[in-house]
Amino acid sequence: MKFNNVLKSLKTxxxxxxxxxxxxxxxxxxxPSKEVKSVLVIPAEVVNKTKMERKYxxxxxxxxxxxxxxxxxxxxxxxxxxxxxxGNLQRNGNSxxxxxGLYPGEHRLFSMTENPINVRNVNPNTKRMQHRPFVLEEGKxxxxxxxxxxxxxxxxxxxxxxxxxxxEPLMDQGLKNIK
Numbered sequence: 001m002k003f004n005n006v007l008k009s010l011k012t013x014x015x016x017x018x019x020x021x022x023x024x025x026x027x028x029x030x031x032p033s034k035e036v037k038s039v040l041v042i043p044a045e046v047v048n049k050t051k052m053e054r055k056y057x058x059x060x061x062x063x064x065x066x067x068x069x070x071x072x073x074x075x076x077x078x079x080x081x082x083x084x085x086x087g088n089l090q091r092n093g094n095s096x097x098x099x100x101g102l103y104p105g106e107h108r109l110f111s112m113t114e115n116p117i118n119v120r121n122v123n124p125n126t127k128r129m130q131h132r133p134f135v136l137e138e139g140k141x142x143x144x145x146x147x148x149x150x151x152x153x154x155x156x157x158x159x160x161x162x163x164x165x166x167x168e169p170l171m172d173q174g175l176k177n178i179k
Contacts, residue, residue, distance in 0.1 A: 038136035040099040040107075042144045043170060043178055048092040049153035050161055056114050058087040058148070058165070061126075062102060063110040065133065082110060089150065096178065108133040109144075114165070131167070143178055145170050 048054060062083045088097040109129045116122040136142055146167040154161050170178075 036100045037138050038100075038102065038104045039141040040102060040134075040136060040144060041141060041178065042087070042097040042099065042146075042148065043174065044087065044089050044095050044097065044148040044150065046089050046092055046095070047149075047151040049151070052161075053117060054089065054091060054150065054152060055117055055119050055161070055163060056150075056165070057117055058089065059113040059115065060085050060087060060097070060099070060109060061111045061113065062099070062107050064102070065106040065108075084113075087148065089148075094177075102136055104136050104138040106133050106135050129167070143170070143175060147174060 042060065046054065062085070064083065083101060085097065085099050085101065089095050109131050111126050111128050113124050113126040115124045131146060134142060134144070147170045148165065149168055150163070150165045152161055152163040
């Protein structure tokens with residue numbers, strides 16, 4: 001009888017320790033390595049006041065500054081000159097999109113594509129961004145200075161919904177929370 005209680009207690013303790021270890025590992029940002037020269041982190045906050053899934057996903061399109069010191073194509077780069085990453089947004093709550101495919105150097109978030117999820121008769125919408133360029137340094141992690149904020153809520157008592165998405169400057173407290 002005592003052996004069963006000890007065994008049960010040991011199993012419970014082991015499960016708690018594993019959960020704590022796995023949770024702490026999942027929250028750490030990746031470190032730059034030989035394969036990953038630099039890392040960009042884009043924070044996002046989703047406020048979903050509906051019981052349905054988020055209706056849009058987002059793709060971030062980055063443009064890199066060329067070696068000649070000018071932006072390729074300036075305001076209309078060819079799609080083969082853009083580096084795209086799908087945003088990692090939660091159904092509700094805070095999330096981080098980790099971009100590890102950009103090499104060190106000067107880049108800018110050129111545009112953001114809004115892709116409908118389970119919405120009929122709606123095409124993807126790409127919006128040009130007017131954010132300042134940023135510099136990724138080798139061996140370092142950069143937190144993007146803007147946070148994507150997405151909200152979705154019902155219109156009155158109908159099943160129709162309103163949504164909004166915008167980038168807002170990341171304040172000091174938000175930056176501390178991410179770190």
